[in-house]
Amino acid sequence: MEEMVGVWTEEQNDAIVADYFAMLPDDIAGRPYSKAEHNRLLQAVTGRPRGSIxxxxxxxxxxxxxxxxxxxxxxxxAFNxxxxxxxxxxxxxxRHPDWLAPTARIAMGPSPSALREEAMLWIGPPPPHSNAPPWPAP
Incomplete structure (x- = not known):
């Protein structure tokens, strides 16, 4: 197969993104998968070389x-x-809204980001300008 260079087509991008999301649940759940095998299949589908993939x-x-x-x-x-x-x-x-659903994430197992506690936002009355209580002393 002839090596392709240049900009990836929409079809090639769709194929590699779908493949990436096929590996991600296994990785999150700690199940083994073969990056090399995924790469070989993508080479056949996209015509792109291993390094490009x-x-x-x-x-x-x-x-x-x-x-x-x-x-x-x-x-x-790689941000470029x-x-x-x-x-x-x-x-x-x-196209896969279930991916973002918490129940789907729980079924796959915990992810490191899921273990972070959410910051609590508390909005109450403003603090007084002095250390004295806001009511008169008895």
């Missing part, structure tokens, strides 16, 4: 990190990517 996976990690989503630790984010890649990732998430 590896780098595009890193781009997807960067896009997901930018969106505040979980990403594959084995693909360190086509902005259209974000559109492809968002489109995938739109």
């Amino acid at each position: 590896e780098y595009k996976h890193q781009n997807i990690s960067a896009a997901l990190k930018g969106l505040g989503e979980d990403w594959l630790p084995g693909y360190k984010p 990517f086509q902005t259209s890649l974000i559109d492809v990732v968002v489109r995938w998430l739109d």
Whole structure:
């Protein structure tokens, strides 16, 4: 197969994003998967070389990190990517709303980001300007 260079097509981006999301639940749940096997299948589907696919996976990690989503630790984010890649990732998430549903995440197992406690926002009366109580002393 002839090696392709240049800009990834929408179809190629859709294929690699779908593949990335096929690996991510296994990674989150701690189940084994083969990055090499995923790469070989993508080479056949996209016509892209191994290194190009590896780098595009890193781009997807960067896009997901930018969106505040979980990403594959084995693909360190590489932030130099086509902005259209974000559109492809968002489109995938739109087509799979269950991915963002908490029940789906719980079924896959805990993710490191899920273990963080949410900050509590408390809005009450403003503090007094002095240390004296706001009521008269008896």
